[in-house]
Every structure is written in C-alpha cells, then in structure tokens.
Amino acid sequence: MKIAQKTIKFLLIAAITLFTSVGFASGSDKKHDNQNDGGRVNTKEEVEAYIKHHVKDSHDFSLYSYTGDDGKRHHVGFPLPVILWTSEGLVTFMSSEFHHNDDGHVIVEKKGLKFAKIHSKIYELDKGAATVSFDDTHHATNAHKVLDFSITKSVVGMLLVGLLLFFWFSRLAKQYKTKKIPTGFSRVLEPLVLYVRDEIAKPNIGAKHYRRFTGYLLTVFFFIWALNLLGMMPFGFNVTGQIAVTAALAIFTLVIYSVSGTKGYWMHMVWMPGVPVLIRPVLAIIELAGAMLIKPFSLLVRLFANITAGHIVVMSLIAIMFTLKQSIGVAGATFLSVVLSFLIILIEVLVAFLQAYIFTMLSALFIGMAVEDHDEHH
Amino acid sequence: MEALLNDFSPGLFIVQTILLLALIGLMVKFAWKPILNSLNERESGIEDALAAAENARKEMQNLQADNAKLVKEARAERDAMMKEARDIRDKMIAEAKEDAKEVTTKLIENAQASIVQEKQAALAEIKKNVAELSIGIAESVIKKELSNKKDQLKLVEGILKDVTLN
Numbered sequence: 001m002k003i004a005q006k007t008i009k010f011l012l013i014a015a016i017t018l019f020t021s022v023g024f025a026s027g028s029d030k031k032h033d034n035q036n037d038g039g040r041v042n043t044k045e046e047v048e049a050y051i052k053h054h055v056k057d058s059h060d061f062s063l064y065s066y067t068g069d070d071g072k073r074h075h076v077g078f079p080l081p082v083i084l085w086t087s088e089g090l091v092t093f094m095s096s097e098f099h100h101n102d103d104g105h106v107i108v109e110k111k112g113l114k115f116a117k118i119h120s121k122i123y124e125l126d127k128g129a130a131t132v133s134f135d136d137t138h139h140a141t142n143a144h145k146v147l148d149f150s151i152t153k154s155v156v157g158m159l160l161v162g163l164l165l166f167f168w169f170s171r172l173a174k175q176y177k178t179k180k181i182p183t184g185f186s187r188v189l190e191p192l193v194l195y196v197r198d199e200i201a202k203p204n205i206g207a208k209h210y211r212r213f214t215g216y217l218l219t220v221f222f223f224i225w226a227l228n229l230l231g232m233m234p235f236g237f238n239v240t241g242q243i244a245v246t247a248a249l250a251i252f253t254l255v256i257y258s259v260s261g262t263k264g265y266w267m268h269m270v271w272m273p274g275v276p277v278l279i280r281p282v283l284a285i286i287e288l289a290g291a292m293l294i295k296p297f298s299l300l301v302r303l304f305a306n307i308t309a310g311h312i313v314v315m316s317l318i319a320i321m322f323t324l325k326q327s328i329g330v331a332g333a334t335f336l337s338v339v340l341s342f343l344i345i346l347i348e349v350l351v352a353f354l355q356a357y358i359f360t361m362l363s364a365l366f367i368g369m370a371v372e373d374h375d376e377h378h
Numbered sequence: 379m380e381a382l383l384n385d386f387s388p389g390l391f392i393v394q395t396i397l398l399l400a401l402i403g404l405m406v407k408f409a410w411k412p413i414l415n416s417l418n419e420r421e422s423g424i425e426d427a428l429a430a431a432e433n434a435r436k437e438m439q440n441l442q443a444d445n446a447k448l449v450k451e452a453r454a455e456r457d458a459m460m461k462e463a464r465d466i467r468d469k470m471i472a473e474a475k476e477d478a479k480e481v482t483t484k485l486i487e488n489a490q491a492s493i494v495q496e497k498q499a500a501l502a503e504i505k506k507n508v509a510e511l512s513i514g515i516a517e518s519v520i521k522k523e524l525s526n527k528k529d530q531l532k533l534v535e536g537i538l539k540d541v542t543l544n
C-alpha cells in the first residue's frame with residue numbers, strides 16, 4: 001500500500017511536472033524532529049517545512065526519495081562535492097557523507113575538524129564539541145558557519161546553463177561563418193539576440209554606447225531566463241531564487257554602471273548643479289544611496305523574491321493534493337491541485353521571461369543613465 | 379531580513395561571481411562578438427543591397443527618361459528639318475517667282491524700250507522724209523514760182539496728194 005501510494009504520488013507529480021513544474025518528490029530530512037514520521041509529507045507543517053527546504057540551495061542533487069519496505073528512507077540522486085574553507089584551510093568531501101541529514105545530527109570528520117549540515121548550511125563545530133547543541137530558537141551554539149564553495153545544486157544549475165548557453169550561442173556564431181541566415185535551433189536564438197540588442201540595449205543605453213554593454217546584457221538576460229526556466233523543471237533548481245546569486249548579478253550591474261559612469265553622471269550625483277549649495281550635500285546622500293544601494297537592491301530583491309515566491313506558490317498548490325485530501329477527497333484534491341498548479345505554472349513561465357527581461361532592462365537603463373551625455377541636461 | 383541574511387551564502391556568492399565572470403568572458407569572445415558582428419554585417423549588407431536596388435531603379439528611370447528625351451529630341455529634330463525643308467522649298471518657289479517676275483519685267487521693259495526706240499527711229503525717219511519732202515516741194519515751188527503762180531499751186535497740190543498717199 002505504501003508503495004502504491006508512493007507510486008501514485010510520484011506518477012501524478014511526474015505528470016504535472018513533466019514540462020514545467022518544480023520537482024516535488026517526497027523528502028523527509030528537513031525537520032529535526034521528523035525521524036520517525038516515515039518521510040511522508042502530509043500535514044500542513046510538513047508541507048511548509050518541505051517547501052522551505054526546497055527553495056534553499058542543496059548540497060545533494062536529489063531527484064526523489066521514498067520510504068522502502070524496510071521502513072528506511074531511500075534517496076535517489078547523486079552527491080555533490082563539498083568544498084569548504086575552514087580554520088584549517090581547504091577541506092573537501094562528498095555531500096553523501098552527511099547521509100542526507102540536514103539537522104546537524106550527522107557529524108563529518110575531516111582534518112580533525114567536525115562538520116554538520118543544518119538547514120542546508122555547513123557548520124564547523126568548535127574545538128572539543130562532539131555534537132551540535134542548539135538553543136531554544138534552534139540556533140547552533142557550539143558551531144559556526146564556514147565559507148562554503150561547494151558545488152551545490154545551484155552551482156550545478158549555473159554550470160549547466162552556462163555550458164548550454166555557450167554551446168548554443170557559439171554554434172550560432174559559427175553558423176554565420178558559412179551562411180547568412182542560421183538554421184535549426186540557432187534560428188530561434190537569433191531573434192532573441194536581436195530582441196535584446198534592439199529592444200533592451202539600444203533604446204536604454206543609446207546608439208552611441210550600447211555596443212560596449214550588449215555582451216553583458218545578453219549574457220545576463222539568457223543566463224537569468226534559462227535559470228528561471230530550469231527552475232520550472234522537475235529537478236527543483238532554484239538558482240535565481242538564491243539571494244547570493246541575484247546579489248552577484250546586481251553587483252555586476254552596479255560595478256558596470258559605476259565604472260563606466262561619465263564625469264557628468266558623477267557630478268550630478270555628488271554635486272548637483274543648478275540647486276542651492278546647501279541642498280547639494282543632502283541631494284548627494286540621496287543620490288549616492290539611490291545609485292549604490294537602492295538600485296542594486298531593487299534588482300536583486302525583485303528577481304529573488306519573484307522566483308522564490310513562484311516556487312513557493314507552485315509547490316503550495318501541488319501540496320493541495322495532500323492537505324485537502326481529508327476534506328474533499330483524493331480525486332477532488334488532486335484535480336484542484338493539478339488545475340491550479342497548471343495555471344500558475346503558465347504564469348510562472350511568463351514570469352521567468354519577464355524577470356529576465358526586467359533585470360536586463362533595468363540594468364540597461366541604469367547603464368544608460370550613467371553613460372548618457374549630460375551636456376544638454378538642463 | 380534576518381532570514382534573508384541567513385540565507386545569503388557568501389561562498390555561493392563568490393562562486394557565482396567567478397562563474398558569471400567566466401561566462402561573460404567566454405560568451406563575449408566566442409558568441410556575442412561574432413554574432414553581433416555578423417548581424418551588423420548582414421544588416422549593412424541588406425541596407426547596401428536595398429540602396430543598390432534603389433539606385434538601379436533610379437538609373438532605370440533615368441534611362442527611360444533619357445530614352446523619352448531622345449525620342450522627343452529626334453521628333454523635334456525631324457519636325458525642325460521638315461520645317462526647314464518646307465521653308466527652303468517655299469523660299470525657292472518665292473525666289474523663282476521673284477526671278478521670273480524680274481525676268482518678265484526686264485523683258486517687258488526691254489520690249490518697251492525697243493518699241494520706244496523703233497518708234498523714235500520711225501518718227502525720225504518720218505521727220506527726215508517730211509523734211510526731204512518739204513525741201514523737195516520747196517525746191518519745186520521755188521523752181522515753178524518763176525513761171526506762174528497757178529502752176530505752182532497745182533504742183534503743191536499734187537505733191538501733197540503724193541504725201542498723203544504715202
């Protein structure tokens with residue numbers, strides 16, 4: 001019966017997620033007190049914990065997990081390398097050594113240091129500590145985070161997308177050597193490149209300077225779009241929903257428009273001409289805060305929040321299947337869940353493009369503001 | 379906010395920065411640069427082709443206009459030539475007429491002159507004859523005067539009769 005349940009669950013999810021969804025294969029190891037629940041996700045709290053866990057980065061690449069006949073949890077997937085910069089220098093091992101434990105109960109010993117994984121973060125235990133002890137708010141008291149360069153699931157996603165983009169677009173580039181009009185898949189890519197160039201880069205930066213920044217804008221656009229779409233697929237990537245990733249992207253834009261800003265741009269920012277001298281420092285603070293903090297922050301939060309929210313909504317709607325099972329029956333809950341999640345996934349596909357577009361468009365706009373000629377500004 | 383900061387993984391941030399830098403570098407070198415260059419080349423090629431087609435069209439138009447102009451010119455030339463020919467013909471006729479008139483006038487004049495001359499010559503001869511006759515009469519009269527007056531008158535009368543007969 002368990003297997004049948006699991007199979008039905010898995011098949012249903014596979015059907016829904018075949019095209020666009022986030023993998024929702026059952027997993028159990030995200031709650032510190034769920035060791036005895038058989039790994040099922042049925043209650044509201046379990047669903048919440050599950051979703052929380054799955055929008056986070058992961059050190060394993062798990063496809064799905066199930067509880068076998070022996071009552072043990074089985075995980076299908078593969079481990080990823082863990083690379084840490086610790087107090088003793090570089091430490092590497094495979095994530096499988098944590099045995100899918102995420103609550104700090106499994107301790108990995110390397111180079112005389114003890115490591116535990118708590119909520120997808122790797123902690124180094126203080127000297128002398130054998131196990132992680134937690135305070136009331138479930139914070140580790142005798143362990144600290146380490147600089148974690150692991151090839152996490154997000155890094156795998158980025159590498160995958162990077163390789164794909166490189167493969168696709170270098171092939172498109174090669175096609176131009178032999179023919180004027182690309183054929184096959186490259187023919188699909190060409191209008192997209194033209195779209196970014198003509199609708200994003202040119203109008204926002206201006207015909208004079210756009211060429212210098214088009215390479216960055218194209219890379220970022222396709223990178224974000226491909227990662228957003230990857231996030232819709234059943235492997236459960238949530239790369240653009242990682243705040244570190246969107247922060248890096250936003251900081252790239254910040255660095256580019258700050259470095260290429262003209263003298264006029266900086267003058268208008270720190271010593272605004274045409275206003276009383278006393279107001280100028282006030283304006284400078286506002287302008288600098290706008291350019292250095294608000295602009296990149298809006299970029300990184302918008303992308304992160306949209307994608308994370310999308311994942312949470314999709315997973316919550318899929319979870320209707322389990323949470324409303326009692327009140328409206330298995331068929332009703334499944335039907336409602338499939339219909340709603342299908343509709344929301346359609347919207348998410350649009351959002352995947354839209355967020356890539358908005359990020360690139362705003363980057364182009366900010367760059368355009370920084371490089372425009374200020375001579376005739378007033 | 380605390381949850382956000384807790385979620386932020388500095389390691390992932392660094393990895394992402396490195397990956398993105400590498401990706402931008404690779405994509406720019408191996409994809410975007412050749413793609414954008416090819417697109418620009420193709421676009422300028424299309425623009426050139428369009429401009430060339432436009433030029434060809436204009437040239438064609440010019441050629442047609444030239445042809446029309448040539449035909450018109452030829453027609454005008456032909457008309458002019460015909461007009462000239464007509465003029466020449468008219469002129470020749472007029473001249474011929476003039477000449478003919480002149481010749482006739484001359485002939486008439488000549489004829490008149492010769493008539494006048496003949497007439498004068500005739501008159502002169504008549505005068506001479508009359509004078510000779512008069513002298514003859516006078517001679518006879520003078521010769522007969524001495525004999526009788528009656529004979530003289532008879533003689534004059536006879537001579538005058540001869541004269542009228544003449």
